[in-house]
Amino acid sequence: QGLCSKLKGIVKDGDIIVLSEKALATALGLIIDESKIRPSFLSKIFVFITMRVVWGYLLGVITRLKRETLEWIRKYPISEGAAHKQAALVLGGILQVLKPSSEAGIDTSNLPYTYASLPLNNCSLVIGLRKALLKCLKSNVALMIVDSDRTYFSPKLNLALSSRKTCIKELKNLGVLSYIVGRSFRKYFKPKATPVAYAGPNMPLPILLEIAELADRVRGVGAGRTVFEMARRFGTTLNGVTWNMLCSVDHYPVVIVRILEKN
16 A cells, blocks of 8 residues: 555556565565574585685686675675575575575665565565556556566577576576676676566566666665675674664665657
8 A cells, every 4th residue: 555655646557667576575574584593514614615715716706706796705704604595595495505695586785684585486476466556556557576686688599597586487597507607708698687577568578677677777776785885884794784774875666667659
């Protein structure tokens, strides 16, 4: 009802309402406290080797990660990281755990303390939400849920490699392999925000990806793309970000996209 009241009088027939997956997951209570997870000693060794060594000095260089990103990977927190990876293993399996970030769609940015949002894997959710909006708004709108995690799209091959599970069947989820291939061959693959789910009139995959990317850019990064950026912004520890700190920053969980016809 709150979303509907905000959109009334603004949306028109044909508009695409784009929701942030993280904001929706948080509103639905799909968050976990990773401090409650007790990682094993082997998990900590695994994190040290895969993150600080393999990604820090090999795969991170091959995939041309930014120097700043490489620096925080080489200092990746072992205990907290092992807890995060353990949650990703349960939700997504080994190909998700091996990613350097956004494993299995679990997201810790723009959330306080040690909270993390879970991915929206219920594909019927977007259909139900759209039906509710159609009834409330009296406008024929489409609905898309988007994650800022990258999908790598090759226009020539018409191939989209996603590194996480989605409800869009055209997106090929290869986990960490999608991430490595997409970043290593940037000449052929363009990074786009990931449309996690969509309900509305049929739309070609390239258009879906462009809408997702456009909405993601307009939305911005809030308090930061990662927990490291958040901590640096607020001058605190990785676990020291509070709700009040986050409330001091503008967040835009809803973006309305309107496709205009050429004259």
